[in-house]
Amino acid sequence: MARLTLKPNPTFKAKVEIMQPGSDAVEVEFVFKHRTRDEMDEFIKALADMSLEDQVLAVASGWELVDPFNEENVKLMAQSYITAPAAIRDTYIRELIKARAKN
Template structure:
């Protein structure tokens, strides 16, 4: 059954981000992201300077497909062990919201 377009966006959406793994290929991991309106996104981007990687991810994520539980400690472990993870996840988040806007 076809999904109908709605003016109200869902509060969350899922997308895969390719997490760089040292010595190997990037691994696609599915994340659940928070939706933001155009104005909310602009404000979030304006206030992003100086925000830690962990805080940035807590601002955009609500869950993930990993077997590890989702939470601040796990996000801290992720960014400590995979330096490219936070930029990859945030870039995917912004890309998804921009793509969504292109379609509207």
């Protein structure tokens, strides 16, 4: 049975469904950065002024892809898979909200 700790891990993993044009979607596991309620409120307020790539860099710190997780590759993913940045951001927000709802 999982135990609740008052200081959550600084990162958590979740799978994101990335759509591929002309093919099935692929699930890619990301390492996401945990945020407190106050940090999340500030992040949500800042979203409107951030590029989609910056949003991904703000929420994630890694992925299960062969290519390293860095700004250049995040931009390449965003150019190659148009819906990927929003899917990554939305999964991150959903996971944090789900975690809060369970606690």
